[in-house]
Amino acid sequence: MDFICNLPLFMIIASLFTAALCLLLKRKAAYMVHSFLMVFLIVSDALVLYYTFWNGHFTYKMGEFPAPWGNEIRAGVLECLVLLVFLIVMLCSVAGGYRYLIWEIDESKHNLYCALLNLSAAAVCALVFTNDIFTGYVFLEILTLASCGLMIATEIGRIVLAGVRYMIMNLLGSSLFLLGVVLLYGITGHLLMVPLHDALAVISGDPSMMLTVTFAIGVLTIGLAIKSGLFPFYFWMPDTYGWSTPTTASFMSSVVSKAYIFLLIKVYWRVVGIELMDRMPIHLIMLTLGIAGVILGSVSAIRTNDVNRMVAYSSAAQIGYIFMSMGIGGRAGYIAAIFHLLGHSVTKSLLFLVTPRLEEVSSNSMVFKDLQGSGLRDRASGLFFTICSLSMVGVPVFAGFSSKFLILLAGWERESNAVFSVIIIALAVSTALNALYFLRTVIRIYSHPEGEEGESAPRHKPEYLIPAWVLVAVNIFLGLFPAIATSLLDSGFSMLF
Amino acid sequence: MLSTLLHNYQEAVAIVLFAIGFATLLFQRNLIRKLIGMNNMDAGLFLFLTSLGYIDGRKAPILEGTKTVTDAYINPVPSGLVLTGIVVSVSVTAVMLALTVRLYKRYHTLDMDEIYAMTLKEREERF
Numbered sequence: 001m002d003f004i005c006n007l008p009l010f011m012i013i014a015s016l017f018t019a020a021l022c023l024l025l026k027r028k029a030a031y032m033v034h035s036f037l038m039v040f041l042i043v044s045d046a047l048v049l050y051y052t053f054w055n056g057h058f059t060y061k062m063g064e065f066p067a068p069w070g071n072e073i074r075a076g077v078l079e080c081l082v083l084l085v086f087l088i089v090m091l092c093s094v095a096g097g098y099r100y101l102i103w104e105i106d107e108s109k110h111n112l113y114c115a116l117l118n119l120s121a122a123a124v125c126a127l128v129f130t131n132d133i134f135t136g137y138v139f140l141e142i143l144t145l146a147s148c149g150l151m152i153a154t155e156i157g158r159i160v161l162a163g164v165r166y167m168i169m170n171l172l173g174s175s176l177f178l179l180g181v182v183l184l185y186g187i188t189g190h191l192l193m194v195p196l197h198d199a200l201a202v203i204s205g206d207p208s209m210m211l212t213v214t215f216a217i218g219v220l221t222i223g224l225a226i227k228s229g230l231f232p233f234y235f236w237m238p239d240t241y242g243w244s245t246p247t248t249a250s251f252m253s254s255v256v257s258k259a260y261i262f263l264l265i266k267v268y269w270r271v272v273g274i275e276l277m278d279r280m281p282i283h284l285i286m287l288t289l290g291i292a293g294v295i296l297g298s299v300s301a302i303r304t305n306d307v308n309r310m311v312a313y314s315s316a317a318q319i320g321y322i323f324m325s326m327g328i329g330g331r332a333g334y335i336a337a338i339f340h341l342l343g344h345s346v347t348k349s350l351l352f353l354v355t356p357r358l359e360e361v362s363s364n365s366m367v368f369k370d371l372q373g374s375g376l377r378d379r380a381s382g383l384f385f386t387i388c389s390l391s392m393v394g395v396p397v398f399a400g401f402s403s404k405f406l407i408l409l410a411g412w413e414r415e416s417n418a419v420f421s422v423i424i425i426a427l428a429v430s431t432a433l434n435a436l437y438f439l440r441t442v443i444r445i446y447s448h449p450e451g452e453e454g455e456s457a458p459r460h461k462p463e464y465l466i467p468a469w470v471l472v473a474v475n476i477f478l479g480l481f482p483a484i485a486t487s488l489l490d491s492g493f494s495m496l497f
Numbered sequence: 498m499l500s501t502l503l504h505n506y507q508e509a510v511a512i513v514l515f516a517i518g519f520a521t522l523l524f525q526r527n528l529i530r531k532l533i534g535m536n537n538m539d540a541g542l543f544l545f546l547t548s549l550g551y552i553d554g555r556k557a558p559i560l561e562g563t564k565t566v567t568d569a570y571i572n573p574v575p576s577g578l579v580l581t582g583i584v585v586s587v588s589v590t591a592v593m594l595a596l597t598v599r600l601y602k603r604y605h606t607l608d609m610d611e612i613y614a615m616t617l618k619e620r621e622e623r624f
Contacts, residue, residue: 134578141585145592152596158616160603164596168531171589172522175538178582179515182542185575186549 004051005058007044008073008129014040015122022115027107030114031098037118038091041125045087049080053488057495059131068195072131078338078492081485082262083128085342086255088474089349090121092467093254096353097247099464104154104245113153120146120256127259133181133271134191136263140177144170144227147256150248151240162239169236173226180220184271187212193270204276214280217272221264221282228260230286230323231293234316238304241312241352242366249308250352253315254345261322261341265334268326269496278329287327287419291426293320298433306366307359310437311351314392317430318344324426325407330414335489336406342485343391343399343478350471351388353464357381358445361456368444375445377456382445384468389438391475394431399475402482404431507548514541528597528607532590539586543579550575 018037022030052058057076064070094101094117105113123143130136144167152163185191187209188199203209226233241249268277277283297317301310322344325337361377362370375382391398404427411423478485502509514537521534550572558573597607604612 134581138581138585141589145588148592148596152599158619160596160599161609161612161616164528164593164600164609167589167593167596168522171535171593172519175515175519175535175542178542182546182549185546185578191574191578 001058001060002051002055004047005060005075007048008075008125009060009062011041011044011125012073012122012129015118015125019115019118019122022111022118025111025114027110030111031094034094034114034117035091037121038087038094041121042084042087042091045080045084048075049077049084052077052080052495053491067192068190070192071135072192073129074131074193075129076492076495077488078496079128081488081492082338082342083125085345085474086124086128086259087121088470089254089345090117090124090251092471093247093250093349093353095463096350096467097245097250097356099461100246100356106155109153113150116146116149116153117251120150120251124255124259127263131193131270132191133184133193133196133267136267137174137178137181140227140260140263141174143256143259144174147248147252150251151244153248154243154245156243158239159243162236162243165236166240169233170227173223173233176219176223176226178223180216180218180223183212183216183219187216193266196271197273200271200276201273204279210279213276214282217267217280218282220267221286224260224264225286225289225323228257228264229316229319231289231296231316231320234293234297234313234319237316238300238309238312241315242306242308246353246356249312250349253312253352254349257315257319258341258345261319262338265326265338266496269334269493274330274334283327283329285327286323290320290322290324290327291422293317294324294426294430295320295433298430298437302433302437305368307355307368307371307441308366310441311348311355314434314437315348317434318348318392321403321407321430324423325410328407328410328414328423330410331490331493332406332410332413335486335493336403336410338489339399339406339478339482339485340403343403343475346471346474346478347388347391347399350384350468350475351392353468354381354384354388357464358385368441371441371445372447373445373449375442376448380460380465380468384472385445386442387472387475389442391479392438393435397476397479399478402479406482406486507551508545511541511545511548514538514544516541526609528593528600528609531609532593532597535593536586536590539582543582546575546579546582 015037018033022033025033052075057074060073062071120143123139123146126139127136127143148163148167151166152160184196187203188196190196190199200213204213229237241253294317297313297320301313301317304310304313322337322340325333325340357378358371358374358381359366362374391400394400394404408427411420415423518534518538518541522531522538525531525534552571555571556569558570600612601607604615606612
């Protein structure tokens with residue numbers, strides 16, 4: 001076995017170790033350790049991606065115990081590509097929101113914040129790489145606890161309440177996930193994904209067992225849907241994202257909720273198998289809830305008067321797109337889902353970093369009418385906000401267009417005419433709604449304010465500009481060359497077995 | 498139907514416990530009750546897992562002397578999973594209790610709705 005095959009495990013262990021190390025350090029040293037860790041993770045992940053691209057996927061057996069007994073890590077092109085985007089987004093959100101971290105978090109708490117960041121990095125790596133669903137559950141809980149800690153770091157009264165609500169919803173979700181795992185274990189006697197898949201393939205031949213299998217997978221799906229914020233479980237989102245510090249909001253909306261969805265996709269493909277999925281009604285339910293989420297998330301975003309909450313509600317709509325695309329099913333549907341997941345991840349993280357800058361030059365107000373002219377006072381942030389808005393709406397050149405196009409193609413390929421027309425209508429309506437609230441904001445931030453001019457922005461530091469441009473570059477790359485990403489994703493999906 | 502339920506009474510009880518805990522966590526307004534519900538729900542799941550691995554008439558999987566025959570012991574995997582689950586549940590409870598203490602110190606109540614109303618008032622005063 002090549003040395004590179006050890007890297008995924010090293011990544012998880014290094015993150016856990018540095019999380020403990022950060023507790024002993026002071027603020028600057030802790031952030032240095034965190035940044036070094038992130039660079040190490042990104043480089044290792046890129047190496048593993050390169051390796052798996054040329055040599056195919058590999059499975060790493062912990063302690064050399066063979067399947068069905070040992071615990072395993074599995075890396076393929078799909079896992080590495082998704083993780084690479086997650087890690088880049090995470091690094092960018094910490095760097096881009098650093099200014100607010102210094103302001104909003106108590107001086108003595110920065111090392112704890114870094115420890116939690118490293119812990120979440122470990123959990124994200126483990127969730128993406130694991131080949132065992134119970135390990136998936138454990139790291140799911142670690143990610144939930146760590147992200148709740150990141151959220152309440154600012155210690156405003158309201159954010160603690162939002163944290164409690166977030167935890168309650170997430171605990172319901174995790175328990176349902178665990179119930180699904182326990183039922184699957186009860187039916188098959190396995191926890192590793194490959195033996196579980198083989199056992200399910202045999203069992204599903206018996207029609208009387210199909211009900212139990214469908215129930216187990218259904219419960220597991222609802223659990224992860226609650227955690228990632230699919231309609232109708234999205235009401236915790238606005239408080240959670242709208243009130244936490246920009247780094248946390250950006251990290252949680254673009255990495256944490258997406259990591260849950262990625263785990264769900266892995267369970268569908270590697271445990272259930274896509275042929276068996278097609279025999280269950282789960283895809284249809286996801287499609288329906290996805291469409292409802294897309295429309296209602298946007299409607300909620302239009303009704304709110306607060307720009308932070310608008311961005312948060314638009315996350316609910318975007319999660320709806322991902323589930324809608326998964327509901328279409330088939331390889332095309334899932335490729336579109338992951339493409340949208342990546343595109344939305346880079347866009348939404350930047351939006352959460354940019355919005356507070358615009359508020360800062362508008363007397364720290366989040367209300368729409370106060371934002372008037374903020375794009376003129378802070379030109380860089382105005383430009384970033386416009387780019388993200390265009391991507392969210394789905395204007396060509398940006399990632400949002402390519403992913404919506406891929407969803408349409410997948411629907412055309414997979415669905416009957418009636419369902420396809422529903423998908424087209426949903427996409428059209430939601431694009432119109434997106435355009436309504438995002439472009440309304442863009443026009444608002446570029447129109448001259450009445451009366452006196454507000455304060456103009458301080459000079460931006462490179463620690464904000466560089467991450468923002470990196471996120472914009474990834475966004476435009478995904479928008480201009482979707483074929484590269486989709487062909488990588490396609491080879492990743494072929495490696496899933 | 499009834500005989501199956503009676504035969505698998507441990508699993509049936511476990512699922513009832515899970516349901517009670519789930520409903521308590523979701524619908525109670527008092528934070529401490531919510532936490533009790535959460536622990537109830539986890540206990541239900543752990544009971545389910547333990548009963549899956551238990552085989553009548555066998556012993557705990559701890560090697561005693563030379564007795565290495567596998568038929569003498571119950572399945573150790575579910576017990577291991579339950580132990581892991583308990584660790585997770587304990588840490589989650591600890592974090593939730595810490596948050597509850599934080600909220601109580603600030604708002605002097607454990608009722609989620611009342612706390613929510615107070616945070617709304619705080620917000621209005623801020624702007």
